[in-house]
Amino acid sequence: MTDGRDDRHPDIPEDMPEIETILLNWYRRNARDLPWRQTRDPYRILVSEVMLQQTQVDRVIPKYHAFLDAFPSSEALAAASTADVIRLWSGLGYNRRAVNLQRAARAVAVEHGGAFPRDVSSLKKLPGIGPYTAGAIACFAFEQDVGFLDTNIRRLLHRLLIGPEVPEEQRSQREMQALASSIVPYGHGWEWGQTLIEFGALQCTARKPACLTCPLQHHCCAFPEIQTVLADLARNGFRRKKEAAFEGSNRFYRGRVLRVLQEDGHSTGIELEHLGHRVRDDYAPEHQGWLESLVEGLASDGLVQIQEDRPSYDSSPKVRLPGSSSEG
Numbered sequence: 001m002t003d004g005r006d007d008r009h010p011d012i013p014e015d016m017p018e019i020e021t022i023l024l025n026w027y028r029r030n031a032r033d034l035p036w037r038q039t040r041d042p043y044r045i046l047v048s049e050v051m052l053q054q055t056q057v058d059r060v061i062p063k064y065h066a067f068l069d070a071f072p073s074s075e076a077l078a079a080a081s082t083a084d085v086i087r088l089w090s091g092l093g094y095n096r097r098a099v100n101l102q103r104a105a106r107a108v109a110v111e112h113g114g115a116f117p118r119d120v121s122s123l124k125k126l127p128g129i130g131p132y133t134a135g136a137i138a139c140f141a142f143e144q145d146v147g148f149l150d151t152n153i154r155r156l157l158h159r160l161l162i163g164p165e166v167p168e169e170q171r172s173q174r175e176m177q178a179l180a181s182s183i184v185p186y187g188h189g190w191e192w193g194q195t196l197i198e199f200g201a202l203q204c205t206a207r208k209p210a211c212l213t214c215p216l217q218h219h220c221c222a223f224p225e226i227q228t229v230l231a232d233l234a235r236n237g238f239r240r241k242k243e244a245a246f247e248g249s250n251r252f253y254r255g256r257v258l259r260v261l262q263e264d265g266h267s268t269g270i271e272l273e274h275l276g277h278r279v280r281d282d283y284a285p286e287h288q289g290w291l292e293s294l295v296e297g298l299a300s301d302g303l304v305q306i307q308e309d310r311p312s313y314d315s316s317p318k319v320r321l322p323g324s325s326s327e328g
């Protein structure tokens with residue numbers, strides 16, 4: 001990832017200055033007033049970025065405020081019990097994100113004296129922070145001219161500067177990262193990053209890009225064939241939907257386990273068999289292996305703890321949230 005603009009990149013078109021002006025003007029007219037755009041606090045930016053991974057903006061906003069009310073600083077988050085953090089995260093799904101967020105806050109406290117590192121390579125060394133989040137923090141908290149990619153930015157840049165993301169034309173992540181880094185307007189990194197995110201969220205969306213009202217229509221390499229490409233993809237999408245439904249069922253029961261443990265408060269835990277009956281109405285002895293592997297998966301993600309020292313060999317192990325009472 002390089003700072004600043006590199007006009008020598010082969011995918012940068014001659015009309016890039018015009019594209020840049022159109023995009024920045026579009027942002028100034030259409031940007032939503034989102035709470036994480038009012039701050040340059042790296043901790044708050046990190047919380048928003050982690051919450052926005054796989055969760056819609058409307059659902060994130062109230063959770064963002066509630067989370068920051070409970071944990072107003074990275075020090076407060078680092079010192080909290082993991083059980084409380086997961087409880088506050090409830091409703092956003094993908095609880096592993098909350099655990100990683102707290103691990104990052106603890107690393108900032110222990111390894112950086114409580115101050116977030118400013119450069120992308122140091123940010124990437126924090127637990128759970130990948131290239132996108134590191135770039136977003138450097139850009140949105142420290143206003144650096146860095147380019148970074150998430151799915152939406154990648155899709156937008158690919159369509160605009162290369163063409164539809166079809167296998168014959170698709171660029172590698174490395175090539176797209178180099179392109180993203182090369183087109184950041186000097187001194188405008190913050191606004192440019194917000195612009196790409198907003199344009200990808202509101203105008204050039206994944207399934208229904210609003211090409212007919214798009215101010216970049218005459219500059220876009222994907223227009224007009226993008227509409228045909230998307231119609232073909234929609235016709236072939238049935239198999240993918242079935243696979244997604246299968247994954248969803250496992251996620252559904254992971255969420256049920258955590259909800260039951262949260263309802264149970266700070267108890268010493270729930271025996272595996274009792275947990276099974278509370279997680280699914282049709283729970284039967286033959287489901288025990290399934291439940292054990294589900295709980296073991298949650299434990300290896302740091303979301304639950306399994307009590308190893310059972311009173312007797314025959315008794316069922318207890319499961320509890322991390323940080324709950326271990327006595328009893």
Ligand code: SF4
Pocket residue numbers: 159160203204205209210211212214215216217220221222223226
């Ligand atoms: S013309 Fe369509 S595909 Fe191209 S940038 Fe605009 S919305 Fe996206």
